[in-house]
Amino acid sequence: MQPTYLHDYQPPAYRVTHTELKFDLSSSATRVTARLHVERHPAHQDAGALPLVLNGEQLTLKRIAVDGEELEADEYAQDDATLTVHRVPESFLLDTEVEIDPAANTALSGLYQSSGMFCTQCEAEGFRRITFYPDRPDVMATFSTTVIGDRATLPVLLSNGNPVESGELPDDRHFVTWEDPHPKPSYLFALVAGDLKKVEDRFTTQSGRDVTLQVWVEEENLSKTDHAMASLKRAMKWDEETYGREYDLDLFMIVAVNDFNMGAMENKGLNIFNSAAVLTHPHTATDAAFQRVESIVAHEYFHNWSGNRVTCRDWFQLSLKEGFTVFRDQSFSADTNSAPVKRIEDVSMFRTAQFAEDAGPTAHPIRPDHYIEIGNFYTLTIYEKGAEVVRMLRNLLGWELFRRGSDLYFERLDGQAATIEDFVGCMSEVSGLDLTQFMHWYSQAGTPEIDAHGEYDYAKSEYHLTLRQRTAPTPGQPDKVALHIPIRMGLVGTKSGQDLKMTVDGESVGTDTVIHLREYEQHFVFTDLAEAPVPSLLRGFSAPVKLRFPYGREDLAFLLQHDSDGFNRWDAGQRLAMLALEDLIAAHRNGVEKVMDVRVVEAFRTLLTGETDDKAVLAEMLTLPSEAYIAEQQPVVDVDAIHAARTFVKQSLAYALRDEFMAVYRANQLDAPYAPEPQQIAARSLKNVALSYLVAIEDEEALSLAQAQFDADHNMTDVRSALTLLTHSSRNDLADPALRAFGEKWSHDPLVMDQWFSIQVTRPQADALDRVKFLMEHPKFSLKNPNKVRALIGAFASNRVNFHRIDGAGYRLLSDVVIELNKLNPEIAARLVTPLTRWQRFDEARQELMKAELERIRAEDLSPNVYEVIEKALA
Ligand code: HT7
Ligand code: ZN
Numbered sequence: 076m077q078p079t080y081l082h083d084y085q086p087p088a089y090r091v092t093h094t095e096l097k098f099d100l101s102s103s104a105t106r107v108t109a110r111l112h113v114e115r116h117p118a119h120q121d122a123g124a125l126p127l128v129l130n131g132e133q134l135t136l137k138r139i140a141v142d143g144e145e146l147e148a149d150e151y152a153q154d155d156a157t158l159t160v161h162r163v164p165e166s167f168l169l170d171t172e173v174e175i176d177p178a179a180n181t182a183l184s185g186l187y188q189s190s191g192m193f194c195t196q197c198e199a200e201g202f203r204r205i206t207f208y209p210d211r212p213d214v215m216a217t218f219s220t221t222v223i224g225d226r227a228t229l230p231v232l233l234s235n236g237n238p239v240e241s242g243e244l245p246d247d248r249h250f251v252t253w254e255d256p257h258p259k260p261s262y263l264f265a266l267v268a269g270d271l272k273k274v275e276d277r278f279t280t281q282s283g284r285d286v287t288l289q290v291w292v293e294e295e296n297l298s299k300t301d302h303a304m305a306s307l308k309r310a311m312k313w314d315e316e317t318y319g320r321e322y323d324l325d326l327f328m329i330v331a332v333n334d335f336n337m338g339a340m341e342n343k344g345l346n347i348f349n350s351a352a353v354l355t356h357p358h359t360a361t362d363a364a365f366q367r368v369e370s371i372v373a374h375e376y377f378h379n380w381s382g383n384r385v386t387c388r389d390w391f392q393l394s395l396k397e398g399f400t401v402f403r404d405q406s407f408s409a410d411t412n413s414a415p416v417k418r419i420e421d422v423s424m425f426r427t428a429q430f431a432e433d434a435g436p437t438a439h440p441i442r443p444d445h446y447i448e449i450g451n452f453y454t455l456t457i458y459e460k461g462a463e464v465v466r467m468l469r470n471l472l473g474w475e476l477f478r479r480g481s482d483l484y485f486e487r488l489d490g491q492a493a494t495i496e497d498f499v500g501c502m503s504e505v506s507g508l509d510l511t512q513f514m515h516w517y518s519q520a521g522t523p524e525i526d527a528h529g530e531y532d533y534a535k536s537e538y539h540l541t542l543r544q545r546t547a548p549t550p551g552q553p554d555k556v557a558l559h560i561p562i563r564m565g566l567v568g569t570k571s572g573q574d575l576k577m578t579v580d581g582e583s584v585g586t587d588t589v590i591h592l593r594e595y596e597q598h599f600v601f602t603d604l605a606e607a608p609v610p611s612l613l614r615g616f617s618a619p620v621k622l623r624f625p626y627g628r629e630d631l632a633f634l635l636q637h638d639s640d641g642f643n644r645w646d647a648g649q650r651l652a653m654l655a656l657e658d659l660i661a662a663h664r665n666g667v668e669k670v671m672d673v674r675v676v677e678a679f680r681t682l683l684t685g686e687t688d689d690k691a692v693l694a695e696m697l698t699l700p701s702e703a704y705i706a707e708q709q710p711v712v713d714v715d716a717i718h719a720a721r722t723f724v725k726q727s728l729a730y731a732l733r734d735e736f737m738a739v740y741r742a743n744q745l746d747a748p749y750a751p752e753p754q755q756i757a758a759r760s761l762k763n764v765a766l767s768y769l770v771a772i773e774d775e776e777a778l779s780l781a782q783a784q785f786d787a788d789h790n791m792t793d794v795r796s797a798l799t800l801l802t803h804s805s806r807n808d809l810a811d812p813a814l815r816a817f818g819e820k821w822s823h824d825p826l827v828m829d830q831w832f833s834i835q836v837t838r839p840q841a842d843a844l845d846r847v848k849f850l851m852e853h854p855k856f857s858l859k860n861p862n863k864v865r866a867l868i869g870a871f872a873s874n875r876v877n878f879h880r881i882d883g884a885g886y887r888l889l890s891d892v893v894i895e896l897n898k899l900n901p902e903i904a905a906r907l908v909t910p911l912t913r914w915q916r917f918d919e920a921r922q923e924l925m926k927a928e929l930e931r932i933r934a935e936d937l938s939p940n941v942y943e944v945i946e947k948a949l950a
Pocket of ligand 1: 198338339902
């Protein structure tokens, strides 16, 4: 399996200006007829005769003609991945007809069937499983698509653009023809056919275009579409107001499908969504699910400009569309909900999962320079680190200039396939900033680590700050350059508790400033300080780095109270908890009695009893670092010690502050009808965090409250939270009946059953693995459905004490599933194997067990997806 390299990029020899497709749908023998209007690419005008090479996989060729002339067998050649026509004119029509088997397509890439309906997923390289085509993003064509299907079973036939014709055909079949006037790459092609119902609304754009909005679902889900529709309208308005971007067709459709490898897909005018990313109802979806739907609907919509109108030249540029679009959806969610909480949630996830990716064997730059399977590169690095880099650009330029750069980018590159240089070039051009050093963020993998030291000179009233940066080697990149790292900071006066006015090099820089670390080591001197400060560094997580500073516990308790930056106040609490947790992890390992740090107790007491106008942030502050995050901070991960230490902290806080937690719980009960709006969400999360502490000590009153909350059945957020607390306690007498009742009540709803699976297999009790095995036999579980795999197997792999059982049974279960999925759905298999690839982080015994499972997988006949991941993991 040969890698593709960025440095080998060549423009295509031929381009397609217009594509006509006809689909005659049938489960196992769909006919796809294609007419491509092809012409020689100007870049190859003088290159003499060039064969036409098209991509095509799993296609049965029935017919091929050039300019109406059928080709003889010796005029073309075919292998598993390509079709080559040896001689073609400068410009011509290529006709092909192929047969494909959607019912057998369990990989969910190309044209496949999901719950009886037909749907497509073409990004990144799925279109080649539909017809022979130059399946690369820099070939952009207008499309005209006719879909033919059975009138009774497939009453709805959708594709990109606008419907232009429809009618009846013999044998109870019918057709619809769609035209998409916007040139697009093949990865944005979409088709959906099925027995679907729609809800419809309208949006008038700022220039007066009247757009019809449709959300298509199975009939029983019609009542779950309101939030997605409302989110779509909010997103359309936000993109006009914030980026000046307007929708460009008369119709925008969203379709929900049950079997989908990712969250959703931004196909032009016809977004296809995993049903989990579109359907919500207060009784079936949690607050988190409502927020996730809002952000995914917005993300896909925003791609209409950042991705569709301006697309990627090649797949190495994937972060050009994904990093920018994630940044846009994060900003939208921050504007729509609680901005500080959004940042805290995003950064928590990032520091846990992206840092782990950047430190593991599959680490890669935001713009990789080679890949075997591009499907493996839809990663946290491409998406989230890409978004952090765009965020740094936005902060370096300031909003006004960033917006000007964005306007220039969209205007200059509209209708084109662009590169990351094009994007950063526009930012540099409008601002005059030299971003040469900044570009290394795109090419260098790994997380920069900054060691910071500070000293206050009382005699001179100066604060001296020294910063050193280092990025550890990553696979294929032993040596690292110094990056340009913007560090937002303040100095908080130890006497006043206020941000101090800062002066650097004789220049006043205010109370909140950005210092630029460009060298491996730099010194910064702040003069004329009124008092000794505690530094507040990396405010708002201004760069995706690990920053170490030798804060004492008093410093952290001080920042937790006084830092004017909400994000850093939260972070000070996390750091304080981490110091206590580290002591307790060591105590557990050494068999020494565990003693709770009273400073953490007092900090929590202050939080619980103080006044707050932001309950959502308070809930975050009361949430301890996760086991996964704690593990990230350890040189060698000791899963049992981490679990024991975190449980000890949680229980100690609950014993010490029982009444305070109880008061917070009671004060945040809501009577109002459920609404997914920020104040209600904040109250629910605060209440449920408080209850989680009380149930951690199995306080009888708290258990009764959890039971009552479950029984009240007010909304899924509260029900799920109560059910999780009961299930994760040792009180099976309470958990079992609740689980049974929940499972019976919701057995008809796949998305609720996903939650039911996850809750059970994430319990810390030792029977979690047996439960996974038992639930894999459940009639509602299927390995062919990615949501079910994620809900059961993926969730179990996040159950750290049970997945990492020292007998290796957790690892074995995962590798058994990966081996099965490698045959059914390689993309999902390659993602699922990730926890095993992190073997270097564990003790020797676990390392051996994990490597043995990786070797067992390696011995199979592997898909390129799994092969690439396993080879990196065992390199
Ligand atoms: N751009 C979309 C990517 C995507 C995808 C990639 C590989 C396999 C299946 C997939 N489904 C969707 C999603 C997005 O970032 O908006
Ligand atoms: Zn995206």
